[in-house]
Amino acid sequence: MTTNVKQMMEAANAAVPRITPAQAKEMIAKGSTLVVDVRDAPEVEKSGKVAGAIHVSRGMLEFRADPETPYHDKNFAKDKTVILYCASGGRSALGGKVLKDMGYPNVYNLGAFKDWAESGEAIDKPIEPDM
């Protein structure tokens, strides 16, 4: 069975709740939250990222999230609330669905970085060039 982007986005959006910057801020304040910027490095370097977020490009997400791979990032833990965002909410939806499929129970899509920035929320800037 094949699929396409529209179907993948529908499945992702059904599995990963969309949250507003205000809701994300509330979750972050509660603690035990991991915020992940899944954009590519040049995008992050240009705009900065959500304060305290880690940057994991969409292409590396599965590898960083899985403790069985040599690329695992210790920030990823299944007991944390994970909030992803990107430029418009597409990659963060698809990435969030993958995390859910990998057994992360609490995953949310913050959507577009621009919405966070325009809400006047805290930003880390500049960004170290990484993956």
Ligand SMILES: O=S(=O)([O-])[S-]
């Ligand atoms: O993946 S995207 O929504 O940032 S184009």
